Amino acid sequence: MIPLILLPVIIPLATFILLLFFRRSLVINQTVTILSAFIQFVVGFMILISVAGDGILVSQPGNWPAPFGITFVADLFSAIMLILAGLISLVISIYSVSAFGKDFQKGIYYPLISILMMGVNGAFVTGDVFNLYVWFEVMIISSFVLLTLGGTKAQMYGGLKYMTMNLISSMVFLTGLGLLYGQTGTLNIADLALKMRTLESSPLITTIAMLFFIAFGIKAALFPFFFWLPASYHTTPVTITALFSGLMTKVGIYAMIRFFTMIFVHDQQFWQPLFLTIGGLTMVVGVLTAASQYDLRRILSFHIISQIGYMVFGLGLFTISGVAGAIYFLAHNIVAKTNTFLMAGIINRIKGTFDLKALGGIYRTYPFISLLMFIPIMSLAGVPPLSGFFGKLLLIIAGFESKQWWITGVAVAVSLFTLFSMIKIWNEGFWKKTPDEDVPAAKKSVPFTMVLPVVILALLTVVMGIAAEPIIRISTAAASQMINPDEYIQAVLGR
Amino acid sequence: MSSQIIQISAKYLKPLLLALSLFVLYRGHNTPGGGFIGGLLAASGYILYMMAYGAKITLSKMWLKPFNLAALGLLIALVSGFFGPVVGEVFMAGQWFSFLEIKLGTPTLFDVGVYLTVTGVMLIIMIAIFENLETWN
Amino acid sequence: MELILSTVIGVMYAAGAYLLLRRSIVKLILGIIFLGNATNLLILLAGGLTWGAPAFVEKGAGVVSQGSADPLPQALILTAIVIGFGLTAFALALMYRFYRISGTDDIDQVTE
Numbered sequence: 001m002i003p004l005i006l007l008p009v010i011i012p013l014a015t016f017i018l019l020l021f022f023r024r025s026l027v028i029n030q031t032v033t034i035l036s037a038f039i040q041f042v043v044g045f046m047i048l049i050s051v052a053g054d055g056i057l058v059s060q061p062g063n064w065p066a067p068f069g070i071t072f073v074a075d076l077f078s079a080i081m082l083i084l085a086g087l088i089s090l091v092i093s094i095y096s097v098s099a100f101g102k103d104f105q106k107g108i109y110y111p112l113i114s115i116l117m118m119g120v121n122g123a124f125v126t127g128d129v130f131n132l133y134v135w136f137e138v139m140i141i142s143s144f145v146l147l148t149l150g151g152t153k154a155q156m157y158g159g160l161k162y163m164t165m166n167l168i169s170s171m172v173f174l175t176g177l178g179l180l181y182g183q184t185g186t187l188n189i190a191d192l193a194l195k196m197r198t199l200e201s202s203p204l205i206t207t208i209a210m211l212f213f214i215a216f217g218i219k220a221a222l223f224p225f226f227f228w229l230p231a232s233y234h235t236t237p238v239t240i241t242a243l244f245s246g247l248m249t250k251v252g253i254y255a256m257i258r259f260f261t262m263i264f265v266h267d268q269q270f271w272q273p274l275f276l277t278i279g280g281l282t283m284v285v286g287v288l289t290a291a292s293q294y295d296l297r298r299i300l301s302f303h304i305i306s307q308i309g310y311m312v313f314g315l316g317l318f319t320i321s322g323v324a325g326a327i328y329f330l331a332h333n334i335v336a337k338t339n340t341f342l343m344a345g346i347i348n349r350i351k352g353t354f355d356l357k358a359l360g361g362i363y364r365t366y367p368f369i370s371l372l373m374f375i376p377i378m379s380l381a382g383v384p385p386l387s388g389f390f391g392k393l394l395l396i397i398a399g400f401e402s403k404q405w406w407i408t409g410v411a412v413a414v415s416l417f418t419l420f421s422m423i424k425i426w427n428e429g430f431w432k433k434t435p436d437e438d439v440p441a442a443k444k445s446v447p448f449t450m451v452l453p454v455v456i457l458a459l460l461t462v463v464m465g466i467a468a469e470p471i472i473r474i475s476t477a478a479a480s481q482m483i484n485p486d487e488y489i490q491a492v493l494g495r
Numbered sequence: 496m497s498s499q500i501i502q503i504s505a506k507y508l509k510p511l512l513l514a515l516s517l518f519v520l521y522r523g524h525n526t527p528g529g530g531f532i533g534g535l536l537a538a539s540g541y542i543l544y545m546m547a548y549g550a551k552i553t554l555s556k557m558w559l560k561p562f563n564l565a566a567l568g569l570l571i572a573l574v575s576g577f578f579g580p581v582v583g584e585v586f587m588a589g590q591w592f593s594f595l596e597i598k599l600g601t602p603t604l605f606d607v608g609v610y611l612t613v614t615g616v617m618l619i620i621m622i623a624i625f626e627n628l629e630t631w632n
Numbered sequence: 633m634e635l636i637l638s639t640v641i642g643v644m645y646a647a648g649a650y651l652l653l654r655r656s657i658v659k660l661i662l663g664i665i666f667l668g669n670a671t672n673l674l675i676l677l678a679g680g681l682t683w684g685a686p687a688f689v690e691k692g693a694g695v696v697s698q699g700s701a702d703p704l705p706q707a708l709i710l711t712a713i714v715i716g717f718g719l720t721a722f723a724l725a726l727m728y729r730f731y732r733i734s735g736t737d738d739i740d741q742v743t744e
Contacts, residue, residue, distance in 0.1 A: 002577075006586050013573055020566035063579070063588035130708055137715045144722055153733050157742045159726060164652070164660065167719060171667045174712060175674055181705065182678030531714055620721055627728070 003059040004050060005072045007043045008082055008121035011036055015114040026102060029110040033093045036114065040121065041086030048079035052474070056481070056491040058127075066493050067191040071127035073492055076478035077327060081124045081254055084334045087460075088246040089117045091453040092239060095342055098447035099239045099349075109149065113243070116142040123251050127492060129177055129187045132255065136173070136219070140166045143248060147236050158232035165228035169218035176211030183208065190492035193262045193485045201266035209264040209271070216259070220252030222312060223282040226305045230289075233304075234297040238348060241297065242341035245304050246334045253311050253330060260315060261323060261482040268318060275316025280410045282309030287417040296344045296354040296429070299421060300337070303380065306414060307333050313411060314395050317402045323479035325394035328472060332379070332387040332464060339376035339457035346373075346454065347429060350444055356425065361434040369446065370430050375458040379465070381422040382415050387464035394472065505547035512540030520610050521603075530606035534613025541614075542621050550625040561622060565615025572608030575601045637677050644670035656737045657730060661723045668716040672709045679705030 002010065015036040022028045051057055057074040060066065074082070093113065096105065119139030126132050144166075148159040181187055183204060184195045199205065218225040229249075233241050260271070286306025293299045311333070314326025344354065346369065351359055363370040379386035392415055399408030464471060481487055516536035523529030545553045554560070559567065578601045579588035591600035644666055651663030679702045687703035734741060 002580055002586050010573070010586075013569070017566050017569045017573065020562060020569075023562070059585060061576075061585055061587040063585050130711070134711065134715070137719070141718060141722060144726075148726065148729075151729060151733075156726065156730050156733055160657070160730060160739070160742070163723060163726060164664070167664050167723075168652070168667070170719075171664075171671050174671045178671065178675035178678040178705075178708075181675070181708075182680070187704075531710075620725070623725075624728075 003057075003072075004043065004047055005057050005059045005074050005125055006061065008040055008047075008086075008125060009072075009118055011040055011043070012114045012118035012121065016111050016118065019111040019114060023108070023111070024106075026106050029105065030093070030097055033110045033113060034090065037086060037090035037093045037117070040117065041083065041090050044079065044083035044086045047074050047082055048076070048474075051076055051079050052477075056488060058491050067186050067188045070131050071188060071190070071492050072125050073127035073190070073488070074125050075481050075488060076474060077254070077258070077482060078124045080327065080331060080474065080478060081250075082121060084250075084331060085117065085120050085124065085247060087456075088243065088334065088338055089113065091338065091342070091456060092243045092246075094449050095242075095345070095453045096239050097449045099345055099450060100237065104150065107149070108145070112142050112146050112149070116146065116243070116247070120247050120251060124254065127189050129180065129189060129192070133170070133173055133177060136251070136255075137170060139248070139251065140170070143244060146240050146243070147232065149240075150237070152235075154235040158235035161228050162232035165218055165225070169215050172211055172218070173215035176208050176215060179204070179208045179211070188492070189258070189262065190485070190489045194489050194493065196263050196265065199266075205264070206267055206270065209260075209266075212259055212264070213256070216252045216256040217278075218252075220249050220256060220312075221282075221305050221308055223278045223285060223309070226282070226286075226308075229305060230298060230301050233301040234295065238297065238341055238345035241301075242338045242345070245300070245341055246338035249304060249308055250330060250334055253308060253315075253326075256312070257315050257323065257326065258482065261318075261479075262485045262488070272316055272318060275312055276404060276407045279309045279311075279313035279316055280407050282306065282312060283410060283414040284309075287414050287421065290421050291417060291424075294356045294428075296347065296356060296359075296425065297341075299356075299425065300340055300344065303418065303421065304337060306418065307337070307380075309414070310392070310395060310411065313407060314398065316407075317398050317404065318483075319398060319402055320476060320479045320483055321394070321398040321401060323483060324472065324476040325391065325398045327475040327478055328394055328468075329391035331471065331475075332391040332461070335457050335460050335464065336376045336379045336388060339454060339461065340380065342450075342454050342457070343373045343376060346446055346450055349446060349450065356428040359429045359434075360432045361430075363430040366446075369451065372451070372454055372458050373430070374426070375461055377422045377426055379461045381419040383419075385462075385465045387461050387468065390465060390468040390472070501543075501547045505543045509540045509544045512543070513537055516540065516610075520606060523606060524603065530609030531613055533606075534610045535617065537610070537614045538617035538621070541618055545621065545625055550622050550629065554622060557618075561615045561618035563615075565612050565619065568608045568611025568613075568615055570608070571611065572605050575604035575608060578604075633681055633683075634677065637673065637681070641670050641673050641677065644673070655740055657727050657739055658737060660739065661720070661727055664723060665716070665720060668712070668719075672712050672716075675705050675708050675712070 015032055018032060019029055047057065051074055059072045060069050061072065062069055096109070100109070116139060119135045119142060122135035123132055123139065126135060144159065144163050147162055148155050177187070184192060184199070186192060186195060214225070221229045233244060283306050286302050286309060290299045290302035290306065293302065310329055311326045314322045314329060347359065347362065348354055350362065350366065353359065375386065379388040382388040382392045392411070396408055396411060399411065516533045519528040519536060520530060520533030523533065541553060576587040578590045579586050582590060589600055589602050591598055648663045648666030648670055651659045651666060654660065654663070682699070682701040685700045687701040687706055689700070731737065
């Protein structure tokens, strides 16, 4: 019937159409979205099992043969990302049931989440550069609307900056794409990987690679391009920030990893120092700026930037262990970062504010929830046995293996600063006494649908840390599939 | 917005533009045209009518409200892909039927879906703008 | 011909970048539209220009013959135009809402 690979794209589209027809009924919206997100999650697992067992999955919709038609490819990296995307959409759908008022949810909120998931899933399974552009656009247009849903002044201002930077990124992507087509005559990723290995390094190819680097760098919030993120992520409701933090920047990193391990392999003397320097600067700038903030959402937004620097550092090592560390860190970061934003939403529900100076005493009144929130905070800081520790360990080991002492030292120092930030959040938010009254206020009840996603993600963080070995093995296999793309090219083109 | 000239001419130009859009849609496969430009022409017929008579009257004259129109278009486009697996080929493989002398196929069906979607989306945007303009004035 | 077209594309990119940095939000959106159109022209130029030959096949032939134009950049440009249309529609709606909220066209007035 329908190949397994196309399901992650067809299911959200079908959900979107169904929800547009039934947009008056809130209950149908909620149940269909949660069901569809769960099915996407399960399909992601099925794809992973199929790829691990049978090899890379390929499908050619429209029956046009490989270099001419659009290919849909799933290798191990795509499968990992599909599982995580399904998980995040499931978690956010459950959380939004009680995080928003009924009027907010009754509009086009749930259809927008489905279309966003279609764009994200499509970007993960496509094997054609222009198709990647189309899925990026689907993703960013729905994110524009989600960002400004509600129409407050802060959202408009943040939305304007977000929109402009993302539009510039799209234009730069399209420019690089046009030049790439002119240079090589093909837009299929496997065919490009084949052709690029025979072409000599030339200034035009370095220019094209730089254009793609800038385009993905803007999307992923790398060092000189990240200024849209702290300007816009804290203006929108926390649930939507959680959705964005788990998916949008990570798709940019996914595209960067795929392009720079498979296609743009020339001129390593130029690219390696560039990647490592930019990764280092991203880490440092993100974490130093976060250390001076007192608004919970702003601290977490700056930490997104700093953690992206780690992934670029892993990619810049250009070895299998470096890229494997980047993939594991990516998986850990998606889970932990979304969890911290959801946690911030619960804090806002309990206390009514995000300002760390006004918070306090949550540990005394809500001990169970505080324990639950302790897990993602410490996972981001890199405390064993949680997943953050293994992610950073992998990256540092890979850095030492490649003899990049300076940048690995920077990574360790940034990790200490991250620990400082996380301890500050725990101290100010949970541990200290409430500044207003010494008498604890009446205990507000937190809805079950808001706590359940945090429980799921916290459990997953613990499991990813304790059972890190199989995940590291899958990440290493995924990295080697990309650095030596012979299996990929064989599966798509047959030669 | 209620000049006599535009009111009379919009009444007659709207069906003309709709017919033109259907023609452009059908010839889109082998000659310039297609679903996207057809949808824009159909929407512009309605927009002309809206400029003459206002958004509320135009909305009451449509069988399918714009949201449902766009959703129906997407549904047709999605369904047109399923004809492939029914016959045994891949998703979205084009199937062609010869009916008298006219060739119909799933690409045409997909184009019709695109046509309806573009019409619906343009109308959603335009109705929102017109309603805003009316309350603003 | 390529020289003229690449000069025009360069001028459009420059105009788009200049407008993007202006103070008024209308000029910002015009700059985005300029950039989009310049990029579409670039795709056309990079795909190879053919004088006077449409991107179609002879009746009954199986493959595209040597003299006809390359159809792939044309398909890419059409998709890019449609996507650009959607983005412009949203940008205009945002600009309208921005004007209603802040009462001015001036982006420099944006403060937290």
